Amino acid sequence: MSITTPSRPPRWDQPFGSDITDADVDRLLSIPEIGAIERDIFPSHMPLAGILRNDSRIIHYKAGDIVFREGDYGNSVFLILEGSLRVVLAPGLPGGILGRREIQKNNFWQTLKQLWTQHKTPEVRGTQRYTQEAPLRKAVEPGETHVFLQDIPAILDSYRTAVLEKGTLFGELSALGRTPRAATVFAGTGAELLEIRWQGLREIRKYDQGWRRRIDQNYRKDALNSHLLATSIFSHLDVDDLQEVADNTLFETYGSFDWYLSYKKFQAQESIKEVKDEPIIAQQGAYPDGILMVRAGFARVSIERGHGRQTITYLRAGDFYGADELYRKWKGETNISLKVSITAIGYVDILRASTRIVEKHIFSYWDSGRGEIRKVKSVPSKMKRRMEDYFDQPLADGAMQEWVVQERFVNGTQAMLINLDRCVRCDDCVRACAATHEGNPRFIRHGKRFQNWMVANACMHCADPVCMIGCPTGAIHRSMPGGTVIINDDTCIGCETCANSCPYSNIQMVSIRDEVGQSILDPQNHKPILKATKCDLCADQRAGPACVLSCPTDALKRVDFLQWRPGSEI
Amino acid sequence: MTKAWGYIITAFIFFLLIWIWTLQINNVLGYSAFISGGALLVTIAFLSLFNVRKRLSFLLSAPVHQWFLLHAVGGFLALFLFWLHTGVFWPQGLYTQILAVLFYGATLSGILGLIMEKIYPNFLTRIGLECIYERIPQEIADLRNKAECLILECTKETDSDTLAQHYLETLRWFFQRPRFFINHIFGGQNAQHWVRQQCYISERFLNEKERGYLDQLFILADTKRKIDCHYFVQTLLKGWLLVHVPLAVAVLAMVFWHLIVIQVFFL
Numbered sequence: 001m002s003i004t005t006p007s008r009p010p011r012w013d014q015p016f017g018s019d020i021t022d023a024d025v026d027r028l029l030s031i032p033e034i035g036a037i038e039r040d041i042f043p044s045h046m047p048l049a050g051i052l053r054n055d056s057r058i059i060h061y062k063a064g065d066i067v068f069r070e071g072d073y074g075n076s077v078f079l080i081l082e083g084s085l086r087v088v089l090a091p092g093l094p095g096g097i098l099g100r101r102e103i104q105k106n107n108f109w110q111t112l113k114q115l116w117t118q119h120k121t122p123e124v125r126g127t128q129r130y131t132q133e134a135p136l137r138k139a140v141e142p143g144e145t146h147v148f149l150q151d152i153p154a155i156l157d158s159y160r161t162a163v164l165e166k167g168t169l170f171g172e173l174s175a176l177g178r179t180p181r182a183a184t185v186f187a188g189t190g191a192e193l194l195e196i197r198w199q200g201l202r203e204i205r206k207y208d209q210g211w212r213r214r215i216d217q218n219y220r221k222d223a224l225n226s227h228l229l230a231t232s233i234f235s236h237l238d239v240d241d242l243q244e245v246a247d248n249t250l251f252e253t254y255g256s257f258d259w260y261l262s263y264k265k266f267q268a269q270e271s272i273k274e275v276k277d278e279p280i281i282a283q284q285g286a287y288p289d290g291i292l293m294v295r296a297g298f299a300r301v302s303i304e305r306g307h308g309r310q311t312i313t314y315l316r317a318g319d320f321y322g323a324d325e326l327y328r329k330w331k332g333e334t335n336i337s338l339k340v341s342i343t344a345i346g347y348v349d350i351l352r353a354s355t356r357i358v359e360k361h362i363f364s365y366w367d368s369g370r371g372e373i374r375k376v377k378s379v380p381s382k383m384k385r386r387m388e389d390y391f392d393q394p395l396a397d398g399a400m401q402e403w404v405v406q407e408r409f410v411n412g413t414q415a416m417l418i419n420l421d422r423c424v425r426c427d428d429c430v431r432a433c434a435a436t437h438e439g440n441p442r443f444i445r446h447g448k449r450f451q452n453w454m455v456a457n458a459c460m461h462c463a464d465p466v467c468m469i470g471c472p473t474g475a476i477h478r479s480m481p482g483g484t485v486i487i488n489d490d491t492c493i494g495c496e497t498c499a500n501s502c503p504y505s506n507i508q509m510v511s512i513r514d515e516v517g518q519s520i521l522d523p524q525n526h527k528p529i530l531k532a533t534k535c536d537l538c539a540d541q542r543a544g545p546a547c548v549l550s551c552p553t554d555a556l557k558r559v560d561f562l563q564w565r566p567g568s569e570i
Numbered sequence: 571m572t573k574a575w576g577y578i579i580t581a582f583i584f585f586l587l588i589w590i591w592t593l594q595i596n597n598v599l600g601y602s603a604f605i606s607g608g609a610l611l612v613t614i615a616f617l618s619l620f621n622v623r624k625r626l627s628f629l630l631s632a633p634v635h636q637w638f639l640l641h642a643v644g645g646f647l648a649l650f651l652f653w654l655h656t657g658v659f660w661p662q663g664l665y666t667q668i669l670a671v672l673f674y675g676a677t678l679s680g681i682l683g684l685i686m687e688k689i690y691p692n693f694l695t696r697i698g699l700e701c702i703y704e705r706i707p708q709e710i711a712d713l714r715n716k717a718e719c720l721i722l723e724c725t726k727e728t729d730s731d732t733l734a735q736h737y738l739e740t741l742r743w744f745f746q747r748p749r750f751f752i753n754h755i756f757g758g759q760n761a762q763h764w765v766r767q768q769c770y771i772s773e774r775f776l777n778e779k780e781r782g783y784l785d786q787l788f789i790l791a792d793t794k795r796k797i798d799c800h801y802f803v804q805t806l807l808k809g810w811l812l813v814h815v816p817l818a819v820a821v822l823a824m825v826f827w828h829l830i831v832i833q834v835f836f837l
Contacts, residue, residue: 424687425804552624
């Protein structure tokens with residue numbers, strides 16, 4: 001079978017799995033889960049066989065190999081073709097077993113010890129670390145490496161697990177919703193899996209009702225209720241009411257999932273054009289038809305100004321909009337329309353709770369003598385303050401926010417912001433960073449500027465950490481307590497996936513050295529071994545980020561732009 | 571700013587207490603120099619800790635900007651304590667005069683550095699581009715190469731060497747290394763005026779095509795001017811410490827010797 005169409009998707013020029021054959025595709029089409037898909041519905045330029053051929057790959061796992069870890073980011077879904085897997089139930093496996101870096105703050109002695117244990121040569125690693133038994137092994141597929149669990153019987157004895165049998169589809173919620181994997185899955189026995197990347201899954205979900213129903217049901221069953229419960233306006237509902245809200249909530253996706261790939265292209269465009277090109281979620285002046293809740297990604301809130309749009313603020317996961325307009329309409333006010341437009345910045349998942357259900361469960365609750373609650377809960381306090389305070393702000397006052405959104409710094413939760421009117425360019429921040437990180441700074445004191453502000457090239461610990469997508473060993477991960485994105489040096493294999501994915505170029509590859517300063521070479525190809533490095537917010541330092549603490553003029557801060565405005569802190 | 575005022579008031583009260591104490595001792599015909607000297611010694615020792623704190627960034631201690639404030643306030647306190655200790659602006663005797671020269675030098679360089687650190691950051695921001703100091707020589711070399719390539723291309727494309735001759739006579743000097751040091755550090759416009767003038771005077775001798783190259787050359791020269799400004803100002807911002815720190819170390823050494831002398835000959 002050969003798949004050639006005149007208008008095939010450009011992504012198919014680089015198939016997900018390069019070694020998938022026609023025979024493999026035929027075999028996949030014969031298995032019940034895929035065989036049940038109605039092939040004729042797919043358009044000629046997007047045949048099911050083409051999706052299987054180009055958007056999926058077959059991966060083999062040995063017993064103990066980890067398919068993904070709890071907290072990983074991934075953009076693919078898995079279908080078990082042969083064998084069985086184990087999913088680890090709560091409370092899950094400790095980070096050390098998963099090949100993650102256990103972060104522990106240095107005690108006083110360890111802190112003091114840094115005085116004499118620092119090497120003169122940067123990036124020195126103890127070579128013994130790499131000769132010790134690392135939990136990594138080469139996969140059957142060329143170029144693939146898996147982290148594996150070393151003592152499966154002990155793990156099965158000590159932790160609760162459930163079996164995933166042949167034919168099980170899993171990982172679809174994280175793949176479509178850009179949310180962390182909810183649990184760790186590993187191979188209990190040898191297993192063969194079909195991995196479909198999100199683009200392929202999206203197409204199958206789009207054309208096949210069976211898969212769509214299955215995925216949506218899973219989402220409603222597993223994730224929607226907990227998400228609604230975490231949203232402040234629904235937190236007072238009991239289980240039955242919450243279920244009713246969930247049943248009447250629409251799940252919508254806007255924008256491009258892989259926004260980071262086109263990020264640099266957007267940078268060259270005029271900002272006005274970019275705003276106009278953004279997919280519209282809600283239009284200013286339109287009739288409100290429900291509460292919009294952001295489940296993942298970012299949305300721009302803007303108003304019309306002259307011939308363009310002025311950005312007021314932005315929404316991110318957990319934020320919502322529209323309750324105030326709906327409430328006023330419900331109270332009998334006429335000519336109610338949306339005061340702002342909401343557009344997708346890159347990619348956004350929206351939950352739209354219908355007007356009827358909001359009126360029934362929210363407004364009646366607010367109206368039952370709890371007006372104060374409405375004031376507090378109709379919009380998050382920061383949002384409310386911004387909407388009211390910045391609605392009629394001069395263009396100059398909102399320019400910084402406009403720039404932050406345009407440059408996608410909204411993604412950052414710990415952006416390194418430097419006030420150039422205070423910075424004396426002494427580079428003490430750089431030296432302090434180097435002193436706490438193997439003699440090599442983890443950031444570059446250079447970056448994009450706006451007026452007297454500069455966002456330096458330092459990891460921003462993004463809300464949507466696209467760098468974590470595709471890491472084959474899960475070396476780059478979020479720390480569980482603080483959500484800091486960190487790299488486990490021991491399990492990083494230097495594949496550069498994270499460095500290439502980071503839209504802000506904030507991850508650097510470095511060649512590591514031994515104690516005498518010689519580059520450590522890969523014994524197989526004799527090339528220097530590379531490791532990905534980035535800011536870890538000095539996770540193991542007692543005092544916190546050395547860059548911030550070392551600034552003599554208080555010019556450098558780590559900020560979340562949703563909470564920061566010029567003059568608010570520095 | 572509130573903290574700075576807090577430190578200033580604390581320093582002022584400290585000085586006042588020491589002053590009153592010395593007055594009381596003088597009234598009973600005691601030797602008050604031990605009190606003022608002791609206070610000065612403690613202050614100088616505290617000032618010297620700032621450099622240690624900067625180098626030990628991983629130690630759990632207050633942020634450096636707090637230390638910097640304390641260092642600045644402590645520096646002024648030390649100056650007043652020095653006057654209280656010596657009793658005069660300019661002491662007698664060679665040894666104490668050397669000590670005074672070093673102390674005044676360290677203090678003045680510190681004040682100068684403080685003023686520069688308040689003025690220059692904003693000045694650098696207004697230039698409009700940002701440069702990492704260590705990369706500046708490379709950036710100037712790149713601009714020079716681009717300018718020379720442009721001149722060669724212009725000569726080749728237009729069959730005219732007017733612009734090339736003019737470049738060799740004037741702008742080549744400008745592109746060789748950072749220029750207009752004095753003017754830049756005082757925020758003058760001479761470099762900007764000079765670059766514009768060199769482009770203006772050659773314009774009338776060029777045809778339309780050559781003027782296109784001249785425009786590109788002007789952009790390169792203007793960028794070079796901005797980088798020069800960064801280079802000189804950052805040199806000063808980094809360089810003043812090369813005066814301040816050695817003088818401060820010398821003061822410490824002299825103070826140490828001063829203590830030994832007092833120990834041996836006075837007590």
